[in-house]
C-alpha cells in the first residue's frame with residue numbers, strides 16, 4: 001500500500017538563522033518556490049530542539065488521557081475566543097472528523113489547565129508557543145523578502161496577533177469507521193489564516209492534494225523537521241502567488257483493522273484582527289483575484305463555520321467575498 005509521497009521540498013533554516021543577507025535571500029527564495037507550487041515545505045535545522053517538541057507530545061498525551069469530564073471543564077465555549085478543549089465530533093465543516101483538540105492562545109487563554117491541575121502544562125506550552133511564533137515570523141520574513149514587500153511586512157501586521165497552538169489527538173479507532181463516506185480523522189480542508197506550522201508523530205495519515213486534482217499524496221512524518229503550509233489569507237494577500245492547498249488526515253497507508261492513536265501539533269498564524277487583507281498586485285494590469293477581507297472577521301467567520309455548535313451564528317457577510 002506504499003504510495004508515492006507528496007513532492008515537498010526540504011529547506012535548511014540554519015542559513016537563515018546564522019547566515020548573512022545573501023544567504024538569507026537564498027533561503028527565502030527556496031521557501032517561496034515551495035509556497036508558490038505545492039504550498040508546503042519541510043523546514044529542518046529550525047532551532048526548536050527536538051527534545052522540546054517531544055515534550056509537547058508527552059504533554060498532549062497526558063492531557064488527552066484525562067477523563068472526558070475533566071477535559072470538558074476546559075471546553076471551548078466561544079468561537080471568537082477559540083480557546084480550550086473540543087471533544088470528538090464537535091468540529092468539522094461538512095463531514096465527520098474523529099479527533100479531539102486543545103487550543104492554546106497567548107492573550108485569551110482562560111480555559112487552560114492551571115499549574116495545580118496539570119503541572120507544567122501552561123508554562124511549557126507558553127514557551128513552545130513563543131518558539132513557534134518566532135520561527136513562523138522568520139519564515140514569513142522570508143516570504144516578504146522573496147516578494148519584495150519590505151522585510152518587516154509581516155512583523156508589522158502581526159504585532160498583537162494571537163495565533164493558535166493546537167494539540168490534536170486522533171484516538172485509536174477501527175479502520176472501517178474512518179473509511180466510511182464523509183468520515184476522516186480530519187476531512188479535506190485548507191487552513192484559513194496566513195500559514196501553519198505542523199509537527200506530527202510517526203503514525204502517518206496526513207495527505208496533501210497539491211494541485212487540487214483529487215490526488216492526495218502522503219506528507220510523511222520526518223523527525224527533526226516542521227512542515228509549514230500556506231493558508232487562505234496568505235493566498236488572498238499574495239493574489240494567488242502562494243498556494244493554500246487541500247489536505248486531510250486519513251488512515252495511514254499500512255495494514256491493520258485498528259488505526260493506532262495519532263498526535264499532531266499545528267500552530268496557526270493569523271494577522272492582527274484589524275488588518276485588511278487586500279491582494280497585493282505587482283503591476284498595474286494585474287487583476288485582483290480576491291476581495292479585501294478584514295482579518296479578524298475572517299477568523300471568526302471561519303472558526304464558527306467549523307464548529308457544529310456555533311455554525312448558526314456565522315455572519316453571512318464574508319460568504320460573498322470568496
Ligand SMILES: O=C(O)CCC(=O)C(=O)O
Pocket residue numbers: 166168186191198200206247248249263264265266
Ligand atoms: O493532524 C495533522 O497532521 C493535520 C491537522 C490539520 O490539518 C489541521 O488541524 O488543520
Ligand SMILES: [Fe+2]
Pocket residue numbers: 189190191247
Ligand atoms: Fe489543516
